[in-house]
Amino acid sequence: MENKLNKRERYKAQLKPIDYYKDFENIDFENLGEGDRYYLQDFGIFNTDFLEDEFTLRIRIPGGRISAQHFQKIADIVDEYNLTIILTARAGIQLHGIEADDVLEIHKRINALGISTWQSFGDNVRNIVTDVYDGCGEYSQIETYPIVMQMHDYIIKNPRYVGMLPRRVSIGISGNRANISSFFANDIYFALSKKDSVFGFNVYMGGKNTEVAVSADIFLKEDEVFDFFKAFVEAFYLHGSRFSRAKTRIFHMIEDIGMDGLKAHIQKEYKKDFQSGGEIVLEKAEFSEFHKLKNETYGFCYQTDFSRLKSDEIRDIASFATKNGAEIRFGIDQNIYLIGLKEASTTLKSPAISNTIVTCAGNLCPYAVWSIKDETSYLPLDKINEHRIQVGFSGCAKGCGRHRHTDIGLIGLKTNNFGDTDGGARIFLGALHSDGKSVGRQLFSMVPFVHLKKVVSLVIELFELSGYRDFEEYAKEILCNYSEDFLSMWVLANLETNSSLALPKLDKMQSFEYEAELLKKEFPTLDFWQYADESFFNAVSYLSKKLWTIEGEDPHYKPKINRTNFR
Numbered sequence: 001m002e003n004k005l006n007k008r009e010r011y012k013a014q015l016k017p018i019d020y021y022k023d024f025e026n027i028d029f030e031n032l033g034e035g036d037r038y039y040l041q042d043f044g045i046f047n048t049d050f051l052e053d054e055f056t057l058r059i060r061i062p063g064g065r066i067s068a069q070h071f072q073k074i075a076d077i078v079d080e081y082n083l084t085i086i087l088t089a090r091a092g093i094q095l096h097g098i099e100a101d102d103v104l105e106i107h108k109r110i111n112a113l114g115i116s117t118w119q120s121f122g123d124n125v126r127n128i129v130t131d132v133y134d135g136c137g138e139y140s141q142i143e144t145y146p147i148v149m150q151m152h153d154y155i156i157k158n159p160r161y162v163g164m165l166p167r168r169v170s171i172g173i174s175g176n177r178a179n180i181s182s183f184f185a186n187d188i189y190f191a192l193s194k195k196d197s198v199f200g201f202n203v204y205m206g207g208k209n210t211e212v213a214v215s216a217d218i219f220l221k222e223d224e225v226f227d228f229f230k231a232f233v234e235a236f237y238l239h240g241s242r243f244s245r246a247k248t249r250i251f252h253m254i255e256d257i258g259m260d261g262l263k264a265h266i267q268k269e270y271k272k273d274f275q276s277g278g279e280i281v282l283e284k285a286e287f288s289e290f291h292k293l294k295n296e297t298y299g300f301c302y303q304t305d306f307s308r309l310k311s312d313e314i315r316d317i318a319s320f321a322t323k324n325g326a327e328i329r330f331g332i333d334q335n336i337y338l339i340g341l342k343e344a345s346t347t348l349k350s351p352a353i354s355n356t357i358v359t360c361a362g363n364l365c366p367y368a369v370w371s372i373k374d375e376t377s378y379l380p381l382d383k384i385n386e387h388r389i390q391v392g393f394s395g396c397a398k399g400c401g402r403h404r405h406t407d408i409g410l411i412g413l414k415t416n417n418f419g420d421t422d423g424g425a426r427i428f429l430g431a432l433h434s435d436g437k438s439v440g441r442q443l444f445s446m447v448p449f450v451h452l453k454k455v456v457s458l459v460i461e462l463f464e465l466s467g468y469r470d471f472e473e474y475a476k477e478i479l480c481n482y483s484e485d486f487l488s489m490w491v492l493a494n495l496e497t498n499s500s501l502a503l504p505k506l507d508k509m510q511s512f513e514y515e516a517e518l519l520k521k522e523f524p525t526l527d528f529w530q531y532a533d534e535s536f537f538n539a540v541s542y543l544s545k546k547l548w549t550i551e552g553e554d555p556h557y558k559p560k561i562n563r564t565n566f567r
Contacts, residue, residue, distance in 0.1 A: 008123065009166075009242040011035045017042040017122075017163030029055070029100040042124060042163035044117025045103060048366050055098040056364070058120035059110060060127045062152040063134065063145045064091035064330035068318040070113055071328055075314035077109060085314075087307045089358050089400060090170065091330040092120060092127045096364045118156050123165045125155045125233065129172050129186075131179045132329045132337040136293045139285060141192055141199050142175030142222055150226045161233065166240030167248035169233070170208075173201070173225070178285035181332045181358075184212045184436030185405045187250040188232060195219045195278030202277045203228070204436065205262065206251045209399030212436040216259055219278040231269035239265045284434045284472070286388060289355075290344040298341040300326075303350035306359045306373040307334035313351070320348055334358055353381050357391040360400035362412075368395025370412040370423060378425075378452040383460045384408075389471045390433065393425075404439035405431055407471040408456065415446045419550040424448040429459065429487065430475030437476075441484045443491065444540075448548050458494055465502035481506040485536035486515040492543040493523040512536075 005013065020039040027036065029047075037047055046056040059074070074093065078085050084096040098106055110117055120127060128148045135143030151171065155161055172183030173190040183189045185208060190201040200221045207213030220228055241248050241256070254262055267274060291299040302317065317336060321328050327339040335355050338346070357379075362372035372395045384391055393410045394401035403409030409428035416422065424447050428440035447455050468474040479487060482503065494501055501522055512534060519526070531539040 003243055005242055006245045006248075007034075008038055008245070011038050012164060015039075016159075018157075018159045021162075025104065027104070029103045038122070039163065041121035042119060043107070044120040045107065046121055051366050053100065054096070055100065055103050057095040057098055057103070057106060057110065057117055058088070059093040059095070060116050060118070060120045060152070060156075061092050061330055062128050063130050063148040064132060064332070065145065066115070066328050066330065068321040068328055070115055071314055072318040073113055074110070075311040075318070077106060078314075079311045081106060084364065085309045085311070086361060086364065087304060087309065087330055087334045087336070088127075089307075089332055089334060089360070089402060090127045091129050091332050093330075094361065094364070096361075116156055119162060122163050123167055124161070124163060125151070125165070125169045125171060128152055129170075129183070129332050131174045131176045131181075132331040132339075133176060133180065133291065133293070133299060134174070136295070136339055137176060137299065138292060138294060139177040139179075139283075140175060140294065141177055141281070142201075144173045144175045144190075147173060147190075147222070147225050151229050154226075154230065155233070161237065165233070165237055166242050167245075167250075169236065169250065171229070175199075175201075177281050178283045180287055182405055182433045182436065183332075184433065185209055185402050186213060189213045189436075190220065190225055192281045193219060193278040194281050195275065199281070200278065201225055202280050205259070206254045207436075208249055208251050209394075209402055210397075210404050210439060211251050212405070212433075212439055214254075214259070214436075215277060216263060217277040218263070219275040227272075228266070228270060231266045231271075234269045235262070235265035280435075282435055284470070290341075292344075293339070295340075297339075298344045300338045300341055300344075300346050300348070301331075301350075301355050302336040302338065302348055303352055303354045304335055305352045306354050306357065306376055307361075308373060316348060320346065332358075353385045356384060356388055357381075357393065358401050358406070359393045360395045362395050365395060365400075367398060368412065369414050370395060372401065372412050375412055375425070375449065378449050380453055380457045380460060383457065387460065387463070387469075387471060389460065389463075404428055405433045406440065407431065407433075407475065408459065409440045410452075413446060415448075417446060418448050418545065418548045425452055427455070430479040432472060432476055432480070434472060438480075441487075443484070443488055444544065447544075448550075451548050455491065455495070458491060458500070461500050462491075462494070462502055465500060478503050478505055481509050483509070483512070483515060483536075485540055486519075488540045489515075489519060489528075489536045489543070492540065492547065493519060493526055495547055496526060496543060497523060499523075 017039050044058045081102055086094050088094055128151050130144045134145055170186045171188050172186035175192050189204040193202040200219055203216040203218040204213035205216050289301050329337045359372045362368050372393050390406040391408045392401040392403035392406035394403045395412050410425040412425050415424055426445055427443040429443045431440035432438045463471055463474050466474050528539040528543050531542045
C-alpha cells in the first residue's frame, strides 16, 4: 500500500496531459470532474470543486520580462472580462474571476500573444526566475536571461514533461553578486560562484517554501547550466517518487536517497563528471527605489498594492515605459521594475509601501483563511519600510508568501484559543535568508490580529535597541543564540510589563538554566514560573493566553470573510 501511486499519478497513467489537451476545445468548463481539474492545471487553469464557478489563469513570464505591448493587451482582457489581476511570487501573472463560459477564449487569447500559460501550475517546471537587475545592475556579473529562455523553451510543450513530473519544480538562477530577493527557496538554485578565476554557478538543491536549498558541491560554467538542467529534469522524471503526494518534492528525494544519490542520477543523464563547487559570490546590498545601472541609466521599483494591480495602473506603466524607452520586469518581490530610465525620477506613483513584503494570493486562493493582502494593515508598515525588513505573509502553511525565508514571517490562521477573536497569525522570526543558512524559527503559534501590530512593533523596537542596522545581521548575532521558547517568553515579558528590554549579545547558545536566570533578573515580578519546568513551552502558552484572551464578545471581532466573487 505504501508504494501505491498517488491519485494524480493514476490519472497520468490513464491519459497523459498532452493527450488530454488534444480535445481541449470540447471541454465543458461548467461540468468538470476531478481529473479535469488536475489536467487543466498543466495549461495554467485552476479551479476547485467547492469554488466551481470561479477560475484562475496563471501566465508564465520567464525571467520576469514582459513587453509593454503584452502588458497592455493583458490589461485589455482584464477590463473586457472584469477580472482581477495580481503578480505572483514567481514573477508571473494570475487572472482571477474568470467565468466558465470565458475560460477557453481567454486562454486562447493569452497564448496567442506569444506568452504562455502552459505548465504554470501542476507537476511541471514552474516559471523560471532570476533577479530583476539581471544583466544590467551594478552587481551583475553574468546575464542569465539567455539561459532562462533556453530552459523555458526546452520545457514548454515538451510532450515528455507536460504535467508528467512527479511534482512541481521551482528553478532560480542569478548571475548577480547581490540580489533583490533570495533564491534559496527553489528546488534548484544556480548561484553565482567563482572557481579558478572563472565565474559560473554553484548548484543548490532541495529548497521549498519551508526549507532552504543546500549545496550540491557542483560548479558549472555558464555554457554547462542548460545541459545540467536537462539532466536534472530527466533524473527527477525517472527517479522521483510518485507515491505519497506529501513526499514527492526534490527535498524529499534528497531525504530518501541523499544528495549523493540524487547527483548520481543526474550524472547518469549529464554524461560528464562534475566539478566540485566553487566559492559562492553573494553579498547583501540595500536596494532603494531607484538603482543605478551599468550603463549610467536607472532602474525604478514600482511598489504594487501587495501584488494587486488595476488595469489603469498597467496602462500607465506600459505607456510610461513606451514613451521613455524603458523595459518592464517583474520581481519575485511582487513589484514592477522599469529598467533604463535616463534620470532617477518618474511620474509614476506607487500605491503602497510594499517592496520588502511578499504576500500570498489570500482570499483569491481557496486554501487561504484570510484576505492576506488586506491583513497587512495589521503590520507597522512604516517601521518595516524604514528598516527594510523582509516580511513574508502566507495564508496557509503551504507558504506561498515565503514566510520562512524572511526576517519576519507570518501565516494567517483561525483560532478560538483567545475567546472569540478567531483571526490571527503565526509568527516566524530570524531567517538567515540571504545566503540560505536557515529558515525562520517560530516565535508564536498564534497572535490575534488585534494584537499583531503591537507584537510586531515590539519585535522591531527590540531590534532598534540592539544597535544593528540590518535585521538579518541582528538575527545572526543575537536571536540565533537563544532558544525559540525563550525568545517567545522575552517578547511576552516585555509586553506584560510594558517594557522594551533589549536582548544581551551572546557568543553561543546557552542552557535553559541560563535563560531562566536572565528572565528572573530582568522580569522578577512575572508569575509564570510554575509553568516553566525544564522548558518555557507551557509558560509561553500561559502568558500568551493571559495577555490575549478576551472575555465575552470581542469588539474587534473579525467576521468570516466572504470568498471573492467577481460577478
